Amino acid sequence: MAFTNANTRIFYATQAVTIGGIAATGSVIDSASASSSNQHKIVHGLQSIGIDTNFNLEQAFELGQLSLYENIEDIPDINVSMNKFLDGYSLLYHLGASFDGDGNVIAGTSPTTLAGRADTRADVRLVVNKTTDESVNKNDSGVAECYCSGMYLSSVSYTIPTDGTCTEEVSFVGNNKKWFTDGNAASGLLLLAGGNVADGFGSGTTGIFGSDAPNTTGGHVLRREDVLSSGDSAINGYMTCLPTIIEGITADGGNAIPTRAPSGAGILNTAAAHINSFTCSTDLGREAINQLGTRTPYNRYVSFPTEVTSVIEVTAIGGDNVNAVETARSNLSDHEICVVLSDSTVFHLGRKNKVSSITYGGGDAGGGNATISYNFSNFNDLVVLHSGDPIAAGGASGIYWNDRFA
Secondary structure (H helix, E strand, O other): OOOOOOOOOOOHHHEEEEEEOOOOOOOOOOHHHOOHHHOOEEOOOEEEEEEEEEOOEEEEOOOOOOOOOEEEEOOOEEEEEEEEEOOOOOOHHHHHOOEOOOOOEOOOOOOOOOOOOOOOOEEEEEEEOOOOOOOOOEOOOOOEEEEEEEEEEEEEEEEEEOOOOOEEEEEEEEOEEEEEEOOOHHHOOOOOOOOOOOOOOOEHHHOOOOOOOOOOOOOOOOOHHHEOOEOEOOEOOEOOEOOOOOOOOOOOOOOOOOOOOOOOOOOOOOOOOOEEEEEEEEEOOOEEEOOOOOOOOOEEEOOOOOEEEEEEEEEOOOOOOOOOOOOOOOOOOOEOOEEEEOOOOEEEOOOOEEEEEEEEEEOOOOOOOEEEEEEEEEEOOOEEEOOOOHHHHOOOHHHOOOOOOO
């Protein structure tokens, strides 16, 4: 489907994405039916988006002829992947896994757990603007939109490095995708003058983009210094807690970092444990359930139990402190893992994380430092919290910050 404008390419400044509850009609591809009541929000800090479409062709042949009898077309599979900075705005995970099948914010007694978010669905809308504009805002023409409806969260991962910025990566799966162009004004494209979205695109130079900045104190994306450690104030009752097998971590999971006052020149700002990076991820393995009488699956369920993995890399100052003895009935113990960031983001992986592998390396004759990578895993325990989560302001607001693993 060709654009009706004079675009010669599409690049970062011409694209934007919104995510929110599915249209009130359920799962219909109809951008005109999506409204502010479905709480679509613009994704800030987005770095990339990819949309893959697989049409799942199945060949049928018959006795008596060599040529194809039918090239059967099953329902298409749509996969949408996105990567964004952690910047104080709502997380992709929360925007895409907070709404039920009717577009309403979920509630319940444990809405923030993987099980609590398992049946959520969302609409993902990629808008494309004119390359002659400096930012994505409303126009009267020259736009296109890819509308992916009824998407299920498929995977989520977070990376907190010492080099670079903190990032989030998610993927969604579904079966509906449709492109709209400016020639179809009745479709209600978000960038048309009458487009509708909860924190919508403004017009001309009054829109969100053009002067957008991170939603944190000081207006910065999150980096290594934004990880809270012992001595910092807890956020909504949460503080970073790391496995005690890591040398330098205290019995309560803390890692004290002395604060260097301006007059304290020469005093090293160091910690007992030197954490290089933290990552955590899970793949929900969405499986479709079909039934006779309908073409589309009536659900794509989470394949519980689902493994939650995390990796903590440290600069070695001693051994890895884990013995592996063949005659021992148990070499390992359970550990709590909780990482808290200054913008109120909490990654809580529960209290049943066990080491699955350890890698010691580096410190070679070329002058590098020795590092230890601890790989942990648990099953089904991952709670991600943030003040921008739609659930935090919804019917479950009174219990949102409760410790689900207490």
